[in-house]
Amino acid sequence: MTEHHDECQEAVHAVYRYLDGEVEHTEELRITQHLRRCRGCSDAIDFERTFLLRIRTACPEEPPPALIERIKELLRRADDG
Ligand SMILES: [Zn+2]
Numbered sequence: 001m002t003e004h005h006d007e008c009q010e011a012v013h014a015v016y017r018y019l020d021g022e023v024e025h026t027e028e029l030r031i032t033q034h035l036r037r038c039r040g041c042s043d044a045i046d047f048e049r050t051f052l053l054r055i056r057t058a059c060p061e062e063p064p065p066a067l068i069e070r071i072k073e074l075l076r077r078a079d080d081g
Contacts, residue, residue, distance in 0.1 A: 007034045011041045015048050 017023045035042040
């Protein structure tokens with residue numbers, strides 16, 4: 001119980017470094033293994049990963065609406081064959 005709690009604490013504390021790939025190889029392995037066993041932490045990491053991904057893929061320069069329309073148009077045509 002106590003050990004499990006410690007592992008959870010470690011995983012949670014290292015989550016950002018883990019997602020950035022900045023943890024030591026041994027630590028990464030330990031966390032990966034823990035995530036396989038622990039639903040709570042694996043859910044938490046999934047949430048953080050999605051959140052980080054959303055922040056990183058949010059482009060500071062929005063593509064112009066005209067470009068978006070053009071791409072949609074091209075996709076529609078591609079769909080029609
Ligand atoms: Zn855990």
